[in-house]
Amino acid sequence: MMTLSKKHSRVIMIDDYRFKWLVSPNDGxxxxxAEKENIKGQKIEVHFITDINSFWVEFPSVDKLNLKILKPKDAESIIKQALNDGWNPERKGTPIVFDWKNGTIVRRNKK
Incomplete structure (x- = not known):
C-alpha cells in the first residue's frame, strides 16, 4: 500500500499526531x-459533491454551481469523525469510505 505523496499532500496535527491529507479531483x-503520517496503515476516503472540477461550460455564469472546497478545519473535523467511527490509521487494510454531507461523514455500505 502506498503512502500519500509529500509533494501533493498537506499535514495537520490532531491530538499530537500528524496526518497527511489531500483532495483528489473527479468530475462532479x-x-x-487521509492517513497517519509515516504509517503504512489504513486510509480514509471521503467523497463530496462539488462543481469546481467540472468542465465550466456556463462560465462566467457560476452562481448555480456548488463551489464547495475543503479547508483545513474541515480536514480536522473529518479525521476526528472517522477516528470516532472506528478508523484505526495504524491497522493495515483497505480504505474506509465515507460520503460527506452537511459537515458529517456517513460510512458507505460495502457492495
Whole structure:
C-alpha cells in the first residue's frame, strides 16, 4: 500500500499526531484522502459533491454551481469523525469510505 505523496499532500496535527491529507479531483465530486503520517496503515476516503472540477461550460455564469472546497478545519473535523467511527490509521487494510454531507461523514455500505 502506498503512502500519500509529500509533494501533493498537506499535514495537520490532531491530538499530537500528524496526518497527511489531500483532495483528489473527479468530475462532479472530489475525494478527500487521509492517513497517519509515516504509517503504512489504513486510509480514509471521503467523497463530496462539488462543481469546481467540472468542465465550466456556463462560465462566467457560476452562481448555480456548488463551489464547495475543503479547508483545513474541515480536514480536522473529518479525521476526528472517522477516528470516532472506528478508523484505526495504524491497522493495515483497505480504505474506509465515507460520503460527506452537511459537515458529517456517513460510512458507505460495502457492495
Amino acid at each position: 465530486h472530489n475525494v478527500f484522502v
